Amino acid sequence: MQETVLTAFEKIATLKEAQYFNTWICRILLNNCYRFMKQHKQVMSLDTETLNELAHHDCLPIELEDALNSLEANYRIALTLYYVNGLTTKEISELLHEPEGTIKSRISRAKQFLKNDYYLEEAQLL
Known part of the structure; x- marks a missing residue:
């Protein structure tokens, strides 16, 4: 989220029409999420103890x-x-x-x- 806000602040001049601000910032957020997922391709397995703890939430x-x-x-x-x-x-x-x-x-x-x-x-x- 911080990266999205920072990027949006830095690139606000590239926004052509103010009415598309929501679409524009969501696209920045999606791109940041995709980039983050590519950089952190870690898979974490859950054991039964962790799953039982989660069952109470x-x-x-x-x-x-x-x-x-x-x-x-x-x-x-x-x-x-x-x-x-x-x-x-x-x-x-x-x-x-x-x-x-x-x-x-x-x-x-x-x-x-x-x-x-x-x-x-x-x-x-x-």
Whole structure:
């Protein structure tokens, strides 16, 4: 987040239209996240003791993350930007340089996948 604010402050002159500030800063944030993930490709395994400790905490964020991670990257990004970040489909299309119709269909397909596959499988496991 700090890197995003710093980059935005340094590059504010490159913003052509103020109405696209949210889209512009989200794109900076995404680029910083991608860069961070590339630099820190560490995988941490969880043992049963750690998992039991986590079971006592609110599991909703973990379940949401698990559900989102079950999606393909383009669906996950569209759904996250729309529901978590609160961007409109138009803002997302500008941010990702994709047609707005493509973004709408990705959000719809992601929701359909979660409803028909992910949550259906979860219910069957219980």
